[in-house]
Amino acid sequence: MYAADRPGQAARYAVQALQEGPNMRSARLDHYRSQIAAAALSFATVDEPNWHRRWPDTEESMVRIGITGxxxxxPDTANLIKDAFATALSEEERTGQELVGVSCLAEGADAIFAQTILDTGGLLEALLPGPDYRDTRVSETHLPTFDVLVRQAHTVRYAADASSMDAYEAANAAMLDSVDxxxxxWDGEPSPAGKYGGTADAVAGAEARGVPVRRFWPAGATRS
Incomplete structure (x- = not known):
């Protein structure tokens, strides 16, 4: 379930829904509706007297970016990707749109993207396979980074009741249905036989839905 961090978020999603109009995918419309409803529930408990000053004007919009990788x-590739993300997000910032990054916070590309979104001043949505993801799937070496990112995320949601290959696929689908x-x-290689929910599958899913894909694989990039 989505969690809103402020009442103004409801208006943001309402405005975005109106701007996209009849061309919006139905799953994306459902996403906006859930965000609006979640934010509306917080109206009665707001204890900040000036919260209404943050209500967005009708010209404000956002761009939602999903990540797979x-x-x-x-280590050298991680630095190359971080620099490439920073440059790309700077380009997005110049459009004047609010940046929202959607990530499962996995080690590698997902975590690098999540941190770069935060460093840029954007909003981070953590989309995890299941509530047990941290305890059953995150390596000990990645736990400190994962925990910091979860704490900084403005929204945390789950694709399934428990982490599994099906849950990974569901997380990919949920992300693709809610991003622009x-x-x-991606190095361009297909997913290993018998494994699903990986980078190649996410790219294929995006292409099938008509979601634009921007690939990052700088010259000299390698996997360890």
Whole structure:
């Protein structure tokens, strides 16, 4: 379930829904409706006297960016990707749109993207396979980074009741149905046989839905 951090978020999603109009995918419309409803529930408990000053004007809009990518990036590649993300997000900032990043916070590309979104001043939505993801799927070395990102996320939601291959696929689907563009840190290779929910599958899913894909794989990039 979505959680809104302020009442003004309801208006943001309402405005975005109106701007996109009849061309919006039905799943994306459902996403906006759930965000609006969640934010509306917080109206009665707001204890900030000036919260209404943050209500967006009708010209404000946002761009929602999803991320998929390899976990096992070499250290040098991780730095290349971080720099590429920072440059790309600076380009997005110049459009005047609010940036929202949607990430499962996995080690590698997802975590690098999430941190870069935050560093840019954007909003981070954590979309996790299941409530047990942290305890059953996150490596000990990645836990400190994962926990920091979860604490900084303005929204945390789950694709399933428990983490599994099906849950990974569901998380990919939920992300693709709620974003404007997918950023992919991808070497171009297909997913290993018998494994689903990986980078190549997310790219294929985006293309099938008509979601634009921006690929990041700089010269010299390698996987460890």
């Amino acid at each position: 390899h976990m096992n990036l070499s 563009v997918l950023w992919a840190v």
